[in-house]
Amino acid sequence: MMADAVFLDGLRGQGIDIAPPEPRYLEEPRGRWPGVAVAVVRPRSTDEVALVLRAAHAAGVGVVPYGGGTGLVGGQVTPEPGRILLSLERMTLVRAVDSQSLVIEAGATLEAVHRAAETVGRRFPLTLASQGTAQIGGCLATNAGGVNVIRYGSARALCLGVEAVLADGTVWNGLTRLRKDNTGYDLRDLLIGSEGTLGVITAAALRLFEPPAVEGVAMFAVPSPAAAVELLGLAQGMFAGCVSAFELISRQGLRFLRAVGPEVHFPFAEDPEWMVLVELGLPAGMEIEAAFGALFEAAGDLVRDAVIAQSGVQARQMWELRESIPDANRRIGAISSHDISVPIADLPRFIAEADAHLAGWDVRVNCFGHVGDGNLHYNAFPAEGRSRDSYDSAAVKRAVHDLVVAFNGSVSAEHGIGRLKVGDLERYADPAKLMLMRAVKAALDPKGILNPGAVLAR
Structure with a gap:
C-alpha cells in the first residue's frame, strides 16, 4: 500500500510533524537517482518514531530512513512512489x-x-x-x-x-x-x-577516547604501493598503536587536483608517483618531528622524500589535499568508481593486476584510499579528449569487481550496499550469506516496509 492522505492525517492527529519533501531530501551526492516521496516525517522522540512505524507497518507503507543525506550508494533516496521519508533531524539530544x-x-x-x-x-x-x-x-x-x-x-x-x-x-x-x-x-x-x-x-x-598528547602529520613520497605497505608495517612496529591514519595518494590524483581544483597546497616541488599521508598520535614525552625523522631514517629506500607539518596550518593543508581528491574526481567525472577492500598484504599486487587489466581500455586510473585498513578507491576515468559515454561503464565495473573477488576482497568496503550495489551483492555474496540475510530481514521486517529496495533485492 502507498501512503495516502488518510495515513498521513492519522499521523498528524497524533502530533507528528509532516511536511512536503524539499529538494534536499530527494537528492544524493552523485545524482544517480531522482528521489521521490509522499512526505517527510520528522519525529521529535523515540516514542514518535515508534508511532510512525507502527502506523506504517499496519498500513504496509514503505519507510525510507533519512540521515544527513551524504551516503554515496543511494540508501537514503527512493525512486519508487508512495514512500515516506523518516528524518531524525529533530532528535539531537x-x-x-x-x-x-x-x-x-x-x-x-x-x-x-x-x-x-x-x-x-x-x-x-x-x-x-x-x-x-x-x-x-x-x-x-x-x-x-x-x-x-x-x-x-x-x-x-x-x-x-x-x-x-x-x-x-x-x-x-x-x-x-x-x-x-x-x-x-x-x-x-x-x-x-x-x-x-x-x-x-x-x-x-x-x-570516547583520551586524545593523544602529541599529534602530527607528514607526507612521504614512496616509489610504489609495495613500498607504502612496507612503510606501514615499519611505522606500526616503531609506534605500536600510535598510527592514526595512513593514506595512499597517487600522482593521478594530484594531476586531477591541478587540472580542476579545488585549490590545495602541494607538499613536494615535483609530484611523486605515489605518496602517503601519515598521522601519528603519540604519548607525552615523545616529539613528533623526532618520531617522523626516525621513521624516515629507518625506511631507507622505501621513502624518496618527506615533508613534516611544522604547524597546525600545514597539517590541515595536507589533510585538505587528501580530502579534496573526491571533489576533483567528481569534476573530472568517473566512468566507474569502486569502493573496494583487499587484504593489506595483497594491495600492491591487486593494484598492479588491476592496472594491467584496464590497460587496454584507454582509461586513467586514480587509486587512493585508506591503505592502513585495506580500503582503496580504485576509480576509472576517461582518457583526455574522450567522454564517459564512449565507455561501457558496466563492463569496467565488472572487470574490477571480478578481480576484487578473486583476491578474496569486498566490493563494498565502507559505503555500504544501498541501491547502487544490490546487484553486486546478489552476484558476489556467498549463497549461504544471502540466505541468512533474507531470513533475518523476513523475521524483523516481514512486510518489507523498511527501506524497500535497499541492500537486498526483492
Whole structure:
C-alpha cells in the first residue's frame, strides 16, 4: 500500500510533524537517482518514531530512513512512489556523557558528537569529510569508516549500544554502556550496517577516547604501493598503536587536483608517483618531528622524500589535499568508481593486476584510499579528449569487481550496499550469506516496509 492522505492525517492527529519533501531530501551526492516521496516525517522522540512505524507497518507503507543525506550508494533516496521519508533531524539530544562514553540521539551530526565529547576532554575519533552534515544514526546504519579506522576501528567498533525501533513499532532499548556483555545474540551489531532495513536507530552509546598528547602529520613520497605497505608495517612496529591514519595518494590524483581544483597546497616541488599521508598520535614525552625523522631514517629506500607539518596550518593543508581528491574526481567525472577492500598484504599486487587489466581500455586510473585498513578507491576515468559515454561503464565495473573477488576482497568496503550495489551483492555474496540475510530481514521486517529496495533485492 502507498501512503495516502488518510495515513498521513492519522499521523498528524497524533502530533507528528509532516511536511512536503524539499529538494534536499530527494537528492544524493552523485545524482544517480531522482528521489521521490509522499512526505517527510520528522519525529521529535523515540516514542514518535515508534508511532510512525507502527502506523506504517499496519498500513504496509514503505519507510525510507533519512540521515544527513551524504551516503554515496543511494540508501537514503527512493525512486519508487508512495514512500515516506523518516528524518531524525529533530532528535539531537545529548542524553548522557562522561569520561568513557556518550549517549546521544541519532539525528545529531558527527560534528555535534565531536563537540559533546570535547566537553569532557575526550574524543570521538570517527572523522569524515561530511561530518558537518552526516548524522550519527546514518554513520552507524552504514558502519561508516573514515580515515582513523586503522587505529580506532569503524563505527561498529566505536559503538557500545543502540536504541532502535523495529518495523512494527517495537522499541528495543539496547543503550548499554558495557564493554562486555555476552547475554545472547549481538543485536547491536545486527542493526549497525543494516542501512535502515532492519530497524531505525534512534540513539547510540558511543565510546570516547583520551586524545593523544602529541599529534602530527607528514607526507612521504614512496616509489610504489609495495613500498607504502612496507612503510606501514615499519611505522606500526616503531609506534605500536600510535598510527592514526595512513593514506595512499597517487600522482593521478594530484594531476586531477591541478587540472580542476579545488585549490590545495602541494607538499613536494615535483609530484611523486605515489605518496602517503601519515598521522601519528603519540604519548607525552615523545616529539613528533623526532618520531617522523626516525621513521624516515629507518625506511631507507622505501621513502624518496618527506615533508613534516611544522604547524597546525600545514597539517590541515595536507589533510585538505587528501580530502579534496573526491571533489576533483567528481569534476573530472568517473566512468566507474569502486569502493573496494583487499587484504593489506595483497594491495600492491591487486593494484598492479588491476592496472594491467584496464590497460587496454584507454582509461586513467586514480587509486587512493585508506591503505592502513585495506580500503582503496580504485576509480576509472576517461582518457583526455574522450567522454564517459564512449565507455561501457558496466563492463569496467565488472572487470574490477571480478578481480576484487578473486583476491578474496569486498566490493563494498565502507559505503555500504544501498541501491547502487544490490546487484553486486546478489552476484558476489556467498549463497549461504544471502540466505541468512533474507531470513533475518523476513523475521524483523516481514512486510518489507523498511527501506524497500535497499541492500537486498526483492
